[in-house]
Amino acid sequence: MSEVAKILEGAIRHDPEQAISYGALLADKLERTGNTRQATLIRNVIRKAPARNADGASLDVVPRRPRDEDSKLATVDVSYPADGGEPWLHLSTRVLAQIEDFASSIEKRDVLQHRGIDIRPRLLLHGEPGTGKSSIARAIAARLGLPLVTTRSDALVSSLLGQTSRNIREVFEYASRWPCVLFLDEFDALGKSRADTREVGELQRVVIALLQNMDAFESAGVLVAATNHPQLLDTAVWRRFDHVIQTESPGESQREAIFRDVLGFLAPNDKDIHRLAQLADGLSGAGVRAAASDIARAEVLAESESLHLAAAARRLARFMLPDTLSRSGSFDSDSEILALRTWAPDIFTYRNLADLFGISTRQVTNHLKEHHGGLPTHTPPAI
Known part of the structure; x- marks a missing residue:
């Protein structure tokens, strides 16, 4: 087991925190496979560990975080x-299958x-x-029952010469x-x-440090990296990942x-x-x-006990039509009426628009006539 190797490594390096951390993981794994007696023996040894290490620092399963x-x-x-993972992780079948393949292999x-x-x-x-x-990344950590250690770019990348490379090394040592x-x-x-x-040369040296630390990262650790700009990555970086997943905007389902x-x-x-x-x-x-959260908040504040489609669609429009509507609510009502009517006429009927804006259907008609912009002429329903 890889945990045994990490326990031995911690003992050889006189690093009780590492030995205890991986000992606890090994005990959990043994218990899940039915070896409760061996799991209990390991936990008893952990409980007998001294409260402080040789340096006098508190001994804990969680090592102290590295700092810039x-x-x-x-x-x-x-x-x-x-x-149990992220209950709201709704992804395509393709992406879910790739995540399953990665997690199962671990x-x-x-x-x-x-x-x-x-x-x-390693997953990119x-x-x-x-x-x-x-x-x-959170779902994978939850699935594996492991804590998630997320790098902070604001602290990791330093203005001091050579410090970023040192920070990278310390982060990988910490995760190991x-x-x-x-x-x-x-x-x-x-x-x-x-x-x-x-x-400049400093940033190129950062890439070299990253590659070296990735190569030295023990197989017992799990590495997940994420980027919005894959075209910027060095070609050597891509070769360090056995698993690569391209995420995408959600489909209708x-x-x-x-x-x-x-x-x-x-x-x-x-x-x-379905319509939303x-x-x-x-x-x-x-x-x-x-x-969806914005819609829910508005409905709760309005003391609604059920969803009102027209009101919900109006909130959604502020995310879908940002160039036309201001999410702050400080926009011209005439422009909003026209935009909503153009965007979803099946929802924003004259009656619904009148109710939403607290005006009459005749006023709605006048607004649309004044700002029709090529809109087809609609006859408002009878009041």
């Missing part, structure tokens, strides 16, 4: 995603190694902003000392192509699932959820969730 020498800020954040690492198949648990995520890269998922967010800030002649998750307490009917998902075409997963 210049800013004194921690270069990583540590979180503990809930078991969970069955011992079986694969027994067959002589070695794996490098790339795609547009808001398409679920950070959520995938205990069982975790190391998540390198905004990865292009570190792995930028060395062929870019605009980059995924958008429906997000709306249903967020708005479920308002007991929406399937037809309304259609109207949200083109939004990223994060954008759909933000719009």
Whole structure:
């Protein structure tokens, strides 16, 4: 087992934190496979460990976070995603299958190694902003039952000569000392192509340091990196990843699932959820969730007990038509009426527009006539 090797390494290096961390992981793994007696023996040994190490520092399963020498800020954040993964992780079948393949290979690492198949648990995520890269990293950590160690670019990248490379080394050393998922967010800030002649020598040395530390990162650790700009990455960086997933904006079924998750307490009917998902075409997963949360907040403040489609669609329009409508609400009502009517005439009928804006249907008609802009002439329904 890879945990045994890490325990021995911690003992040889006189690093009790590493030995205890991987001992606890090994005990958990043994217990899950039914070897409760061996798990209990290991936990008893851990409990007998001294409260402090040789340096007098408190002994804990979680090592102290590395810090940037210049800013004194921690270069990583540590979180503990809930078991069971992200309940709101709605992705395409293709992406979910790739995540499953990656996670399964880690969970069955011992079986694969027994067959002589070695794996490098490294995953590169790339795609547009808001398409679920950070959520995938959290879901993988939760699936594996490991803490998530996320790098902080604001502290990791230093203005001091050579400090960024040192920070990178310390982050990898930190992640090697205990069982975790190391998540390198905004990865292009570190792995930028060395062929870019605009980059100075210091930034090119950062890439070399990154590659060296990735190569030295033990197989017991899990590495996930994410970037919005894959075209900026150095070609050598790509070769370090056995698994690569391109994320994408959600399809209609995924958008429906997000709306249903967020708005479920308002007991929406399937037809309304379906229509909102259609109207949200083109939004990223994060954008759909933000719009759904905005709709939910407005409904709660209005003390509504059920979803009102026209009001919900009006909130959604502020995310779909940002150039026309201001999300702050400080926009011209005439322009909004025209935009809504043009965007979704099946929802924004004259009656619904009148109710939403607190005016008469005749006033709605006048607004549209004055700003028709090529709109077809509609006869307002009888009052």
